[in-house]
Amino acid sequence: MAKQEDDFKKVISHAKEYGYVFQSSEIYDGLSAVYDYAQNGSELKKNIREYWWKAMVHLNEDIVGIDAAIFMHPTTWKASGHVDAFNDPLIDNKDSKKRYRADVLIEDHVAKIEAKIEKEVAKAAKRFGDAFDKKEFLATNQRVVEYQEKADSILKRMGRSLENEDLADVKSLIEELDIACPMSGSKNWTDVKQFNLMFGTKLGASAESAMDLYLRPETAQGIFVNFLNVQKTGRMKIPFGIAQTGKAFRNEIVARQFIFRMREFEQMEMQFFIRPGSQKEWYEKWKENRLKWHLSLGMGEDNYRFHDHEKLAHYADAAADIEFRFPFGFKELEGIHSRTDFDLSQHEKFSGKKLQYFDPELKENYVPYVVETSIGLDRMFLAVFSHSLQEEELDNNTTRTVLKLPAVLAPTKAAVLPLVKKDGLPDIAHKIIEDLKWDFNVTYDEKDAVGRRYRRQDAAGTPFCITVDHQSLEDQTVTIRHRDTMEQQRVAISELKAIIHKEVDMRTWLQRME
Numbered sequence: 001m002a003k004q005e006d007d008f009k010k011v012i013s014h015a016k017e018y019g020y021v022f023q024s025s026e027i028y029d030g031l032s033a034v035y036d037y038a039q040n041g042s043e044l045k046k047n048i049r050e051y052w053w054k055a056m057v058h059l060n061e062d063i064v065g066i067d068a069a070i071f072m073h074p075t076t077w078k079a080s081g082h083v084d085a086f087n088d089p090l091i092d093n094k095d096s097k098k099r100y101r102a103d104v105l106i107e108d109h110v111a112k113i114e115a116k117i118e119k120e121v122a123k124a125a126k127r128f129g130d131a132f133d134k135k136e137f138l139a140t141n142q143r144v145v146e147y148q149e150k151a152d153s154i155l156k157r158m159g160r161s162l163e164n165e166d167l168a169d170v171k172s173l174i175e176e177l178d179i180a181c182p183m184s185g186s187k188n189w190t191d192v193k194q195f196n197l198m199f200g201t202k203l204g205a206s207a208e209s210a211m212d213l214y215l216r217p218e219t220a221q222g223i224f225v226n227f228l229n230v231q232k233t234g235r236m237k238i239p240f241g242i243a244q245t246g247k248a249f250r251n252e253i254v255a256r257q258f259i260f261r262m263r264e265f266e267q268m269e270m271q272f273f274i275r276p277g278s279q280k281e282w283y284e285k286w287k288e289n290r291l292k293w294h295l296s297l298g299m300g301e302d303n304y305r306f307h308d309h310e311k312l313a314h315y316a317d318a319a320a321d322i323e324f325r326f327p328f329g330f331k332e333l334e335g336i337h338s339r340t341d342f343d344l345s346q347h348e349k350f351s352g353k354k355l356q357y358f359d360p361e362l363k364e365n366y367v368p369y370v371v372e373t374s375i376g377l378d379r380m381f382l383a384v385f386s387h388s389l390q391e392e393e394l395d396n397n398t399t400r401t402v403l404k405l406p407a408v409l410a411p412t413k414a415a416v417l418p419l420v421k422k423d424g425l426p427d428i429a430h431k432i433i434e435d436l437k438w439d440f441n442v443t444y445d446e447k448d449a450v451g452r453r454y455r456r457q458d459a460a461g462t463p464f465c466i467t468v469d470h471q472s473l474e475d476q477t478v479t480i481r482h483r484d485t486m487e488q489q490r491v492a493i494s495e496l497k498a499i500i501h502k503e504v505d506m507r508t509w510l511q512r513m514e
C-alpha cells in the first residue's frame with residue numbers, strides 16, 4: 001500500500017512539474033476536486049479526445065457526432081430520473097466530521113480483502129515458479145476461496161440493499177465489517193442518507209422569472225433529446241450511433257484520487273440506437289470494440305479487465321465496466337450500458353412528443369433501444385499518464401525518469417535541439433521546426449548540455465529528439481533519438497517527417513483494432 005501511495009504521489013507531482021495538471025485556483029489554495037490542464041496536459045487531453053473521436057465517429061459510417069449545450073431544459077432531468085435518483089449514499093463520522101460515500105467505504109474494505117488474495121497469489125507464484133497456474137490456485141486454495149466468497153457476499157449484500165433503498169442495512173454492514181473512519185479511526189457513524197449529486201444554478205435575470213437549472217451530470221441526455229433531429233436530418237437508419245464529448249458536473253461527496261474523481265470533468269459518450277431485442281448482441285459487440293480501442297494503445301492487456309455489474313442502474317438491463325490498473329488498483333475507466341428504451345420513452349412521456357423511428361424493413365414504428373459506451377476523458381488521461389510514468393535503471397547505474405506516452409497521444413512529438421547555440425546550428429534547428437510544425441506539435445530547446453535536454457524531453461514524454469550538429473551544416477543530416485530505446489540514428493533532414501509520421505499517426509495505432 002505504501003508503495004502504491006508513493007507511486008501515486010510521484011504521478012501527481014510529475015503532472016505538475018512537467019506542465020500537465022495544476023490544481024484549480026492554486027493561488028487561493030485550490031478548489032477541491034477541480035483541476036486545470038496546463039500547456040502539456042491540454043495537448044494530451046486533446047489528443048486522447050481526437051483518438052476517441054477518430055475511432056468512434058470518423059471510422060464508423062453509422063456514427064455521427066454532436067455537441068449539445070451544457071444547460072438543458074430542467075424537465076430533462078426529471079425525465080431521466082436524475083432529480084429523483086441521482087444520489088449517492090453518504091455517511092458522516094461524528095468524531096472526525098468527515099463525510100464518506102457509504103458504498104465506497106465498503107468497496108475499500110473489499111479492496112483490502114482483494115489485496116490479500118493478490119498477496120497469496122504472488123507468494124504462490126514465487127513458490128511454484130513455472131508450474132504455477134493462477135486460475136487453478138484461485139479456485140482451489142482454501143484461504144483464497146474463502147476471501148473471495150467473503151468479498152462477493154459483501155458486495156452482493158451492499159448491491160441488494162442499495163437497490164432496495166435499505167440504507168439501514170448499508171449502515172449495519174459498515175458496523176458489522178467494523179469499518180473505521182480512515183482519518184480518525186473512529187467507528188462513531190451517523191445513519192446513511194441519500195445525497196443528490198447535481199449542481200443547481202439559475203437562468204434569467206430577475207429573481208421572480210429565474211428558472212432553476214442544473215449543470216448536466218452526464219452528456220448522454222443531450223443526445224437523447226436530439227435523437228430524432230439527428231436521425232431525420234442525417235437520414236440515419238437504425239442501427240446508428242450519436243457521439244459527443246463534453247463537460248459534465250457532479251457534486252461528488254468524496255472527491256479524491258486526483259483527476260480520477262472530479263466535480264467538473266469531461267465525458268466521451270456514444271449512444272447506439274438499435275432495434276428492441278437486439279440489445280444483447282450490440283452490448284457484446286460494443287464491449288469488445290471498446291476493449292480493442294484501449295488495447296490499441298499498447299498499455300498491456302493485463303492492465304484491463306471487465307467488471308460485470310450485479311447492481312444495475314434504474315435504466316439498464318446489462319452493464320459492465322472496463323477497469324484499468326490505476327496506481328491505486330483496478331478501478332472503473334469506462335462503462336458500457338444497455339439502457340433499453342428507458343430514456344427515449346421517458347422523454348416521450350415528459351415532453352409529449354413522439355421519439356419513434358419508422359423501420360422501413362419491419363414497416364413499423366418503435367422506440368429504439370440504446371447501448372451506450374461512456375468514458376471519462378480525465379480518467380483516461382490519468383490511466384495513460386500514470387501507466388507511462390516510469391523510472392528506468394540504466395547501465396551506468398543512474399536512473400532516468402521517462403514518460404512513455406503512446407507516441408500518438410504525446411503532446412509534443414519532437415524537440416529540435418542545436419548541439420550548441422552558435423555556428424549557425426540554431427538557424428538550421430529553426431528551419432526544421434518551420435517545416436515540421438505544420439504536421440506536428442514540435443518544440444525548440446537550446447538550454448543546457450544536450451544530455452540534460454534529452455532527460456528533460458524524456459520526462460515530458462516527447463517521443464523524438466532531433467539534434468543538429470556541425471555535420472548537419474555539411475551534409476544536411478541530423479540525429480534522431482528515440483525516447484523509449486534511447487537509440488540514435490543519423491538521418492537526412494528531408495526524411496524526418498516520414499519517420500515521425502510513421503510513429504505518431506493515428507492510422508498506425510487505430511489499425512491495431514482491426
Ligand SMILES: Nc1ncnc2c1ncn2[C@@H]1O[C@H](COP(=O)(O)OP(=O)(O)OP(=O)(O)O)[C@@H](O)[C@H]1O
Binds near residue numbers: 334380
Ligand atoms: N466524478 C468523475 N470524475 C471523473 N470522471 C468521472 C466521474 N464520474 C464519472 N466519470 C467518468 O465517466 C464515465 C461514465 O460515467 P458513469 O456515470 O457511468 O460513472 P459512474 O459509474 O457513476 O462512476 P463511479 O462509479 O466511478 O462514480 C465513468 O466510467 C468515468 O470514467
